Amino acid sequence: MLVIMAFLIVLLLSGNTKGEKVLHAFQNQIMNCNEKTVLQCNISSSMQLNIVDIYWTKHEEKGFKCDPRSSDNTPGFECNYTREALTLTILYPTPVNMGTYFCCIRMDSGHGKDQINVSLGECRGEFSQQMAGPKQKECSFNSVYPDGIINWFHYDKNVTSNSTVTSLKNSDGTFNISSILNIQDNEERYNCSLWSLNNGQYFKYQEFEVEVEVDAGSSPISSTGNISTQHCLSCTHLLLALMFSLRKYLSL
Ligand SMILES: *[C@@H]1O[C@H](CO)[C@@H](O)[C@H](O)[C@H]1NC(C)=O
Ligand SMILES: *[C@@H]1O[C@H](CO)[C@@H](O)[C@H](O)[C@H]1NC(C)=O
Ligand SMILES: *[C@@H]1O[C@H](CO)[C@@H](O)[C@H](O)[C@H]1NC(C)=O
Ligand SMILES: *[C@@H]1O[C@H](CO)[C@@H](O)[C@H](O)[C@H]1NC(C)=O
Ligand SMILES: *[C@@H]1O[C@H](CO)[C@@H](O)[C@H](O)[C@H]1NC(C)=O
Ligand SMILES: *[C@@H]1O[C@H](CO)[C@@H](O)[C@H](O)[C@H]1NC(C)=O
Ligand SMILES: *[C@@H]1O[C@H](CO)[C@@H](O)[C@H](O)[C@H]1NC(C)=O
Ligand SMILES: *[C@@H]1O[C@H](CO)[C@@H](O)[C@H](O)[C@H]1NC(C)=O
Numbered sequence: 001m002l003v004i005m006a007f008l009i010v011l012l013l014s015g016n017t018k019g020e021k022v023l024h025a026f027q028n029q030i031m032n033c034n035e036k037t038v039l040q041c042n043i044s045s046s047m048q049l050n051i052v053d054i055y056w057t058k059h060e061e062k063g064f065k066c067d068p069r070s071s072d073n074t075p076g077f078e079c080n081y082t083r084e085a086l087t088l089t090i091l092y093p094t095p096v097n098m099g100t101y102f103c104c105i106r107m108d109s110g111h112g113k114d115q116i117n118v119s120l121g122e123c124r125g126e127f128s129q130q131m132a133g134p135k136q137k138e139c140s141f142n143s144v145y146p147d148g149i150i151n152w153f154h155y156d157k158n159v160t161s162n163s164t165v166t167s168l169k170n171s172d173g174t175f176n177i178s179s180i181l182n183i184q185d186n187e188e189r190y191n192c193s194l195w196s197l198n199n200g201q202y203f204k205y206q207e208f209e210v211e212v213e214v215d216a217g218s219s220p221i222s223s224t225g226n227i228s229t230q231h232c233l234s235c236t237h238l239l240l241a242l243m244f245s246l247r248k249y250l251s252l
Contacts, residue, residue: 022112031093033123039088039116041103050108056088059100095145095173123174129210132180139192140178148196150179188212
């Protein structure tokens with residue numbers, strides 16, 4: 001009697017009545033940053049399947065669910081199924097979308113599940129540069145992944161020790177990394193490069209040559225510019241006034 005009970009419990013826990021694996025997926029998948037990615041679990045069964053429930057979940061993310069029959073799914077995802085496969089489309093992959101996804105199926109006869117471990121390649125992000133002060137050049141790499149450091153070079157000379165780097169994490173898992181270099185002489189050219197940690201070693205990932213503008217960032221030059229514009233405006237006013245008075249004089 002006990003043996004039969006145990007056998008029935010094992011049968012129930014094994015999910016499918018025939019012990020057959022219904023869902024099949026490749027265990028690992030790599031996404032490209034911001035490039036639409038489709039995860040797929042193939043459905044195969046020797047019997048007719050009466051599907052009660054079919055959906056996707058994500059490991060350690062309780063709020064995540066995608067159900068092809070629901071319109072209330074996690075934003076940024078679409079899912080679908082046919083008789084052959086259950087798919088999950090990640091519209092704009094970012095670092096927070098990495099992790100383990102489960103495709104799940106519940107039928108009259110039991111349930112099935114498989115998993116896909118999803119990782120992400122590099123996010124290039126956007127480079128920008130500016131003068132942070134009269135003798136300070138700033139380089140920024142926004143929305144990059146993975147995190148990194150910025151090194152500065154003046155030709156062969158590593159001048160990184162005269163810079164400070166900051167890294168801020170965005171909600172999508174990417175980083176804004178910026179560095180300010182204190183420069184000694186104006187009219188200099190520098191290379192500002194982003195280095196990322198890979199297998200415990202830093203490697204150069206992106207590099208831009210930047211030029212330090214003479215006097216840029218200091219107020220005198222911009223106010224001189226404004227003064228000269230005002231100057232020109234008053235010149236025009238004067239000229240117009242002169243012309244008007246001349247016309248008046250001539251018409252009299
Ligand atoms: C799922 O089916 C597609 C199309 O038939 C096939 O290319 C793919 O290799 C299958 N995946 C697995 C994990 O068997
Ligand atoms: C789901 O699949 C159906 C049938 O193949 C198709 O018409 C529909 O556009 C798909 N929906 C999405 C969101 O891909
Ligand atoms: C998922 O894949 C990544 C990279 O391929 C690996 O580092 C990680 O250990 C894997 N996790 C699981 C649960 O397989
Ligand atoms: C920047 O790097 C390039 C090659 O990586 C080199 O040819 C160039 O001279 C460097 N420029 C400066 C200002 O260091
Ligand atoms: C850093 O700056 C100081 C003074 O501004 C200068 O003497 C020194 O040579 C600089 N170091 C590097 C590596 O450029
Ligand atoms: C440049 O200097 C910084 C700090 O001074 C150091 O961490 C970094 O490894 C150096 N980079 C290279 C390529 O020598
Ligand atoms: C990163 O940079 C982007 C673009 O400049 C900005 O919108 C965002 O707020 C920055 N993130 C953080 C954490 O500062
Ligand atoms: C000079 O003019 C620019 C726009 O032309 C303006 O943004 C700037 O604030 C002005 N600077 C001063 C010191 O008035």
